[in-house]
Every structure is written in C-alpha cells, then in structure tokens.
Amino acid sequence: MVHGHWLHELGLDGAYELAEVTPDGLDRFILGMRKAGYVGGNVTVPHKQSVFRLVARCDAAAESIGAVNTLWFEGDALVGGNTDAVGFIGNLDDRAPGWDNGAGQALVLGAGGAARAAVYGLLGRNMDVAVVNRTRETADTLARHFGPRVRVHSWDELLELLPRTDLLVNTTSLGMLGKAPLIIDLAPLKASAVVHDVVYVPLETPLLAAARRRGHRTVDGLGMLLQQAVPGFARWFGATPKVTDALRARVEADIRATSPVA
Ligand code: NDP
Numbered sequence: 001m002v003h004g005h006w007l008h009e010l011g012l013d014g015a016y017e018l019a020e021v022t023p024d025g026l027d028r029f030i031l032g033m034r035k036a037g038y039v040g041g042n043v044t045v046p047h048k049q050s051v052f053r054l055v056a057r058c059d060a061a062a063e064s065i066g067a068v069n070t071l072w073f074e075g076d077a078l079v080g081g082n083t084d085a086v087g088f089i090g091n092l093d094d095r096a097p098g099w100d101n102g103a104g105q106a107l108v109l110g111a112g113g114a115a116r117a118a119v120y121g122l123l124g125r126n127m128d129v130a131v132v133n134r135t136r137e138t139a140d141t142l143a144r145h146f147g148p149r150v151r152v153h154s155w156d157e158l159l160e161l162l163p164r165t166d167l168l169v170n171t172t173s174l175g176m177l178g179k180a181p182l183i184i185d186l187a188p189l190k191a192s193a194v195v196h197d198v199v200y201v202p203l204e205t206p207l208l209a210a211a212r213r214r215g216h217r218t219v220d221g222l223g224m225l226l227q228q229a230v231p232g233f234a235r236w237f238g239a240t241p242k243v244t245d246a247l248r249a250r251v252e253a254d255i256r257a258t259s260p261v262a
Contacts, residue, residue, distance in 0.1 A: 002226060002247065003229065004016060006233055006247075021047065026047055026051070026054070027054060039073065040236045041071050043071060043080075044069070051080055054078070058079065058080040058081065059081040061081060061083070061086070065113075067117075069228070081231070082117065083231045084114065084224070086230075087223075088121045089121040089125060090228075091196075091219060091221075092219055095220075096217045099166075103127060105128050106127045106166065106169060108130070108169045109133070109168075115131065115142065116142060116145075118198070119131070119142065123146060123149055130152075131151070131153070132153050132155055133152075134155075136154070140152055158184060158188075162186070162193075163188050166192070167196065168189060168193055168194070169198070170197045170199065175199045175207050177201045177202055181206040182205070189216070194217045194218070194219060195207065197219075197221055200221035203222060203252060204218075204220065205220075222255070227243055
C-alpha cells in the first residue's frame with residue numbers, strides 16, 4: 001500500500017509485490033532477483049540475517065544492527081542495507097521536533113531487532129542509552145556490541161532511571177494487539193520526556209495513552225514503518241517520496257479496518 005501510493009503519486013511505472021520465500025528457497029530467489037526483473041526489495045523475518053551471505057556488501061547500519069531489511073543493486077552488485085534506524089529517528093524528528101535537543105538520555109525497553117535499530121539511531125544523535133530487557137543476557141550482548149554509551153539496567157531500577165529520562169522508547173512487543181500491555185508507572189518520568197512506542201497495532205498503545213494523559217509528547221510506531229520505507233523507494237525508483245498526512249491516514253484506516261480495536 002505504501003509503495004503503491006508513492007508510485008501512483010509520482011507517476012512512476014513500477015510495482016512493489018509480495019514474494020513468499022522459504023528458507024530453502026532463499027538463495028535461489030535472491031541470486032535470481034536481477035534476472036527476474038527486480039531492482040531491489042525488502043527482507044523480513046526470518047531472512048533478515050540469512051541474506052548477509054548473499055549480498056556483495058552491506059551498509060554500516062545493517063552491519064551494526066545485524067540485520068538487512070532493504071536490498072538494491074549498485075551496478076551488478078547486490079547491496080544490503082538497514083533503514084529501520086533512519087525510520088526510527090525520522091519518525092521522532094517528524095512527530096516530536098526538537099526531541100533530542102542536541103543530546104540527552106534515552107531509556108530503551110527491549111533488546112531485540114527493533115531495539116538494535118533504535119540504539120544505533122540514538123547513538124548517531126549523541127544520546128546516552130539505558131537498556132532494560134526481560135532477558136538480561138540479550139541486553140548485555142547489545143550493550144557490548146554498541147559500546148560504553150549503552151548501559152544495561154534491571155526493571156527494578158526504573159524508578160531511578162525515569163526522572164533522568166528525556167526519551168522513553170518501548171521496543172518490546174508488549175502492548176501489541178494480542179499481547180499483554182506494557183505496564184509501567186510513569187509518575188516518576190521527567191515531565192519534558194517524549195514517549196515513543198514502536199508498536200503500531202494498536203496505533204495508541206496503553207503506554208502511549210498513559211503518557212498522553214500525563215501530558216507527555218507521544219510518538220507512535222506507524223511513522224517509523226512509513227519512514228523506513230523512504231530510502232528503499234528512493235534507491236529503487238530514483239525519486240524520494242514523502243510521508244504525508246494523506247499516506248498516514250490511508251494506512252491508519254487500513255490498520256483500523258483490519259484490527260478494529262486499533
Ligand atoms: P524481537 O523478537 O527481536 O524482540 C522482542 C523484544 O520484546 C525482546 O526484547 C523481548 O525480550 C521483548 N519481549 C517479548 N515478550 C515480552 C514479555 N512478555 N515481557 C517482556 N518483554 C518481552 O522483536 P522486534 O524487536 O523485531 O519487534 C518488537 C516490536 O517492535 C514488535 O511489536 C514489532 O511489531 C515492533 N516493530 C515496529 C517497527 C516499526 O516500524 N514501527 C519495526 C520493527 C519492529 P526478551 O529478550 O526477554 O525475549
């Protein structure tokens with residue numbers, strides 16, 4: 001829907017389609033992309049790591065985040081990139097301008113794929129990052145990978161962390177439709193803090209609703225999904241599309257129609 005919207009808006013002759021590829025069929029599909037007429041594509045679970053061995057090179061973001069989500073050709077070479085961090089930061093810039101104020105302290109809940117993209121983006125914007133995750137070991141691995149500006153804490157430490165937090169980010173799957181809500185007492189959170197949930201179904205998660213009621217600026221995950229699509233489209237079709245209110249409204253309506261409680 002997103003890429004189709006942009007193709008139509010920009011009057012470009014192209015298509016973005018879904019290809020179901022099994023792990024067994026991955027090599028054949030990727031190595032045959034050029035011949036099949038593709039100029040690139042997105043990669044999603046469970047192939048985001050497996051494609052590393054099939055690309056000629058990857059960009060710094062994919063290398064650091066440890067996952068490829070976008071493919072394009074440079075000459076004959078297939079390149080793998082990761083646009084999630086650009087999407088994450090672009091969404092914050094769009095929905096909460098001035099959120100970083102040059103530097104500051106972010107608190108990231110979760111340590112999975114979305115967290116790695118968030119941390120990569122936040123470090124690029126000079127933020128210090130505290131990570132809290134259910135499985136401590138996963139958070140420790142993430143922190144070792146990204147270096148000393150990332151510190152791991154336990155859930156018990158939230159009370160001390162929240163008053164110093166400028167940006168609170170949920171990257172766990174808690175709060176997603178069908179999952180348990182993320183329940184945190186936001187009372188100690190710094191009054192000026194921005195709260196961002198990368199979950200986008202529902203559009204307003206219980207965490208965002210609670211933050212809004214307390215007067216915080218809130219940012220939902222839909223913008224990240226839309227913004228991460230921009231660099232891929234630009235590489236494939238040679239024109240940089242815009243995330244407009246009209247596009248957002250269209251995708252929001254689709255989410256509401258397919259997940260009525262959202
Ligand atoms: P991963 O599976 O890589 O990570 C899941 C994270 O959630 C882990 O930190 C995991 O902790 C934590 N978690 C899961 N269940 C629980 C629970 N019951 N209690 C506490 N923590 C829990 O997933 P992703 O990082 O890829 O995705 C996470 C969320 O982000 C999803 O909802 C996804 O839809 C959303 N997302 C949104 C994007 C966007 O564009 N807006 C982009 C990518 C993801 P543990 O390590 O302990 O298992």
